[in-house]
Amino acid sequence: MSRHSVPGSTPAITAVDLVKTYPGRRGKPPVKALDGLSFGAAAGSVFGLLGPNGAGKSTAVKILSTLSRADSGIAEVAGIDVARHPEKVRASIGFVAQKSVCDPMDTGYENLVLAGRLQGLAGSEAKTRARELLARSALTEAKDRLVKTYSGGMARRLDVAVGLVHRPAVLFLDEPTTGLDPEARADMWDEIESMASAESMTVLLTTHYLDEADRLAAEVAILDGGRILASGSPDELKRELRGDAVIIGVALDADPARARGVLERIPSIWEVSCDARIIRARTDDGAAALPQALAALDAAGVAVASATLARPSLDDVYLRHTGRAYSAADAQEVAA
Ligand SMILES: Nc1ncnc2c1ncn2[C@@H]1O[C@H](COP(=O)(O)OP(=O)(O)OP(=O)(O)O)[C@@H](O)[C@H]1O
Incomplete structure (x- = not known):
């Protein structure tokens, strides 16, 4: 088995x-x-x-x-x-x-x-x-x-x-x-x-x-x-989330809230969330949406430190069901 x-x-x-x-x-x-x-x-x-x-x-x-x-x-x-x-x-x-x-x-x-x-x-x-x-x-x-x-x-x-x-x-x-x-x-x-x-x-x-x-x-x-x-099953839960995850890390001197706002205005990207300097979002076609997102951030003067496309993970499942990033919930409880 x-x-x-x-x-x-x-x-x-x-x-x-x-x-x-x-x-x-x-x-x-x-x-x-x-x-x-x-x-x-x-x-x-x-x-x-x-x-x-x-x-x-x-x-x-x-x-x-x-x-x-x-x-x-x-x-x-x-x-x-x-x-x-x-x-x-x-x-x-x-x-x-x-x-x-x-x-x-x-x-x-x-x-x-x-x-x-x-x-x-x-x-x-x-x-x-x-x-x-x-x-x-x-x-x-x-x-x-x-x-x-x-x-x-x-x-x-x-x-x-x-x-x-x-x-x-x-x-x-x-x-x-x-x-x-x-x-x-x-x-x-x-x-x-x-x-x-x-x-x-x-x-x-x-x-x-x-x-x-x-x-x-x-x-x-x-x-x-x-x-x-x-x-x-983990696969079932992830399948419920269609499309790709876009994960963008903003540079230390950039404003994550501004980055989030820029991504929220792109029609092909949805469920934009921000956890510290990491912006996560979802899209149907990551290969097309990622360059679009990077261009929009560049035009808005937001410096990007990293950009990744990923298949949905259980982190994304958690975010979908709670409205907050898993790492943030874990850290919050440890700090409490
Ligand atoms: N003996 C206790 N008295 C009072 N509150 C408690 C007690 N044990 C647990 N709690 C509280 O109950 C809640 C659930 O705790 P629990 O330990 O079951 O969670 P957990 O998911 O196992 O967390 P961890 O991974 O930190 O062990 C928490 O808010 C915790 O502070």
Whole structure:
């Protein structure tokens, strides 16, 4: 099965109208983290729950993995109601949190054997499973080294292996590549792809990297303000946006608002938006519109630093559904 192919139709995860409000801290008003969240993830697929910081992804994962309870709504994982049978759900899932659960003063092998024993595997079974997972995670050579000597990427791959030790039907991966360098991110992507098919399980991946979801997930849901704004396969979502994306970076001494105004006056260009010094717009025929846009900016005295034509990305999908650029929403929440 290719990474984008649509898997079987049985949902392995179902969320219906989940609501969760946190009490306000230090006199602040309560925060509605989930505001009627509904989605379904098909069995055997990688499902990407994406959204900027603060969108509600971690809250959703905590509820689905029984670490927290929703105020209302229904959630089922592997066909089991999470509120009614949390212990059964826990036996069917693996959870890889953002923070590592591995002991840095033990070796990778020792960590995996211990995790297997804690999950109820017999000694020999835990050792066999540990070796199998180390091989799958490209950690065999490092198996007898203390985890504190591992690189960030190796430690993260070990965390994922620990989450898989009891062969869960559903694996939750919370922001698996946050903090990794590009090479380690790419390795982790390969790792997630190969284990999802080798272990034939459902993976719910939360991420604030849209490119990560695009690469790995058969289906994605874009979460913002505790609600799903759009869902479908990445290709389906991008196909809804016809034409090309025009992306223009204005020079440091140029006025982005003026550039935006110039582009808005060109009839073949629409949905013009501005995020810092980057102007994004859409057009039916990028090859014709880009020279036209550059000529108009030049005539208006706006200096351009970069100009790109691109097929629509999930960034454009996000912009279409929220009216604001994804990078701006992410940065805004981090700064808040
Ligand atoms: N324990 C808590 N008490 C109060 N507010 C909280 C709590 N946990 C989360 N929130 C708030 O709920 C909202 C959703 O947070 P959540 O962590 O679920 O989002 P997220 O999409 O996972 O973000 P991130 O990527 O930063 O983890 C945010 O406004 C956050 O500040």
